[in-house]
Amino acid sequence: MSASTQDRGITARLAALDEALDAASAVLEPAELEAARQRWHRVEQRAGIGVEHTVVGLFGATGSGKSSLFNALAGRDLARVAATRPTTRDPRAVLWGEEPPEWLGIGERHRPGRGPVTAALEDRDGAPRGGWRRLLGSGREGRGEAGHGGLLLVDLPDFDSVRTEHRAVVERFRARVDVMIWVFDPQKYADHVAHAEFVEPLARHGGTMLAVLNQADRLSEEERGIVLEDLGRQLRADGVARLLHRQPLAVSAATGEGLDAVASALAQVAAGRDAANRRLAAELDALTETLGTLDDGPGMAGMTDAALEDLAEGLYEAIEGPRLAEASGEARRREALAGTGWPPLRWVGRLRRDPLERLGVTRPTGPAASVSRLDLPPMGPAARSGVSTAVRRCAAAAGEDAGEPWHHAVREAARSRADELPEALERAVAGVDFERGRRRWWWRPLAALQWLGLAGLVAGLGWLTALFAADYLRLGLPEPPTLRGTGIPAPTALLVWGALMALVLGLAGRWAARLSARRHIARVRAAMLRGCRxxxxxxxxxxVRRLVAAQTRLRRALRAARA
Ligand SMILES: Nc1nc2c(ncn2[C@@H]2O[C@H](COP(=O)(O)OP(=O)(O)OP(=O)(O)O)[C@@H](O)[C@H]2O)c(=O)[nH]1
Ligand SMILES: [Mg+2]
Structure with missing residues (x-):
């Protein structure tokens, strides 16, 4: 695979991981998300340089000789070397080959062969000495014998001094370099804290590594052997599995010893041009793996229609919708009876308390046909707990089969706006038309018939009373006419007809009122359920749907990032 093809793949993977991070924000803890994002940014920045360049970083404790090695490899005194600790604060770079499109935020940039020649490494003719010059090349265009697109050597601050900002710089460069050179010195090479806190975590770096034991000139041949062996063992214990050289190299920035081997290793890596690719791919693999833990287990059931319907029903029950609908139906029935019942007894119905009022819903004033929001009683603790139960049940259904952290997140998402539910439900119910005081078309004819029947009854009764009084007073009124063919006197017939009318119309009115109330209940119930839904x-x-969409997006993005 050519370098440029790989590069395109890395760009695509970066884009996919960017999308995945965006989707993962729905479930990741803010600190974890931030760490992952920073990691992504570092890789993106490194990818910006392209794979033609190889970035090499010098990592090590303060005083180990990173800056001295940097100078020695560059062939010039570019970095300040001092006995006071720590010395290096800002990263500085020396570049062999072409200018990279991106400098990783490094302010101090140099070319080899500029500035004063490192005195100790000077040849008699004034030129820097050492085979590494030949291997890495010199000057602006220099590419050395090995030939490479570009090699960027970066001198970094220490990771173990009291200056925490130094450590932050080193951390930042962790994902930006393709090759890590671990610089150890004979005094501190076995420092437990440095190994445990830095070498071990960075050993998982996944990139190409080289370990050097600097200041070897200060050790005897015998000591060197012991220290190198000890250091090698220590590195293996740290988990540093792959080194450019199987064993740490003994070098000296002061005498130039061992630098040939270092330069040759670097030139080889740079010429192979695969360190950058390998490094970037490893970082992207690690990030994909981290985000991949959010994607084990099957997908969520999500907000199905059935779950939503179930929730709406639950909310309807919680707000006592059925009781409200029944009460409204009963109120309607009574209104119908009051409008169509037998006129002399209509007032009896008004004596009883309105069923809606009994539930705390007050009759609106004016011509308003619907119950206004203020007329509804506020939701009590029982109703609120009913609402919570319904939401919990819905969340459980939506998160069914989902692994963590989605299962937890779906519960959180379902509950995220639960505080707003009581008021929203009250508003929804308040918007329902309870049809208070609205007359139905059949009331008027029924009432007219009732009055007609009553008129007959009163007329018959009056007539009979007059006849009875006249008979009593011996006034001898003419006999009332009789119904043709039956012989029933007209006043009696009127009285009976009026009574029968009252009875039949009363029964019919009751039946119609009950039927109308049932229909009313169905309408109110449907409207309340609609509001709840x-x-x-x-x-x-x-x-919940937003969360499900985030999971789908994350899965798609991770699939693309793995491809
Ligand atoms: N004898 C000997 N001394 C060395 C060698 N390399 C570095 N030194 C000395 O060790 C001291 C520290 O060297 P630096 O190069 O400043 O160390 P550093 O790792 O850059 O230190 P910080 O910038 O503080 O992290 C200096 O006094 C150097 O002269 C070496 O190979 N041999
Ligand atoms: Mg330094």
């Missing part, structure tokens, strides 16, 4: 969709369904 809309509220559930807005405050519970939408956040």
């Amino acid at each position: 809309e509220t559930a969709e807005e405050l519970v369904g939408t956040p």
Whole structure:
């Protein structure tokens, strides 16, 4: 695979991981998300340089001789070397080959062969000495014998001094370099804290590594052997599995000893041009793996229609919708009876308390046909707990089969706006038309018939009373006419007809009022359920759907990042 093809793959993987990070923000803890994002940024920055260049970083404790090695490899005194600790604060770079498109935020940039020649490494003719010059090349265009697109050697601050900002710089460069050179010195090479806190975590770096034991000129041949062996063992214990040289190299920035081997290793890596690719791929693999832990287990059931319907029903029950609908139906029935009942007894119905009022819903004033929001009683603790139960049940259904952290996140999403539910439900119910005081078309004819019947009854009764009084007073009124063919006197017939009308119309009115109330209940119930469903969709369904969409997006992005 050519370097440029790989590069395109890395760009695509970076884009996919960017998308994955975006989706993962729905479930990742802010600190974890931030760490992952920073890591992504570091890789992106390194990728910006392209794979034609190889970035090499000098890592090590303060005083180990990173800057001295940097100078020695560059062939010039570019970095300050001092006995006071720590010395290096800002990273500085020396570049062999072409200018990279991106400098990784390094302010101090140099070319080899500029500045004063390191005195100790000077040949008699004034030119820097050492085979590494030949291998790495010199000057602006120099590419050395090995030939490479570009080699960027970076001198870094220490990781073990009291200056925490130094450590932050080193951390930042961790993902930006392709090759790590570990610089140890004979005094501190075995320092437990440095190994445990830095070498071990960085050993998982996945990139190409080289370990050098600097200041070897200060050790006897025998000591060198012991220290190198000891250091090699220590590195293996740290988990540093792959080194450019199987064993740490003994070098000396002061005498130039061992630098040939270092330069040759670097030139080889740079010429192979695969360190950058390997490094970037390893970083992307690690990030993909981290985010991949969010993607084990099957997908969520999500907000199905059935779950939403179930939630709407639950909310309807919680707000005592059935009781409210029944009470409203009963109120309607009584209104119908009051409008169509037998006129002399209509007032009896008004003596009883309105069923809606008994539930705390007050009759609106004016011509308003619906119950206004203020007329509803506030939701009590029982209703609130009913709402919570319904939401919990819905969240459990939506998160079914989902592994962590999605299972937890879906519960959180479902509950995220639960505080707004009681008020929203009250608003929804308040918007329902309870049809208070609205007359139905059949009331008027029924009432007219009732009055007609009553008129007959009163007329018959009056007539009979007059006849009775006249008979008593011996006034001898003419006999009333009789119904043709039956011989029933007209006043009696009127009285009976009026009574029968009252009875039949009363029964018919009751039947019609009950039927009308039942229909009313169905209408009110449907309207309240609709309100509950809309509220559930807005405050519970939408956040859950958003989470499901995030999971789908994450999975798609991870698939692309793995490809
Ligand atoms: N004898 C000997 N002394 C060395 C060698 N390399 C570095 N030194 C000395 O060790 C001291 C520290 O060297 P630096 O190069 O400043 O060390 P550093 O790792 O850059 O230190 P910080 O910038 O503080 O992290 C200096 O006094 C150097 O002269 C070496 O190979 N041999
Ligand atoms: Mg230094």
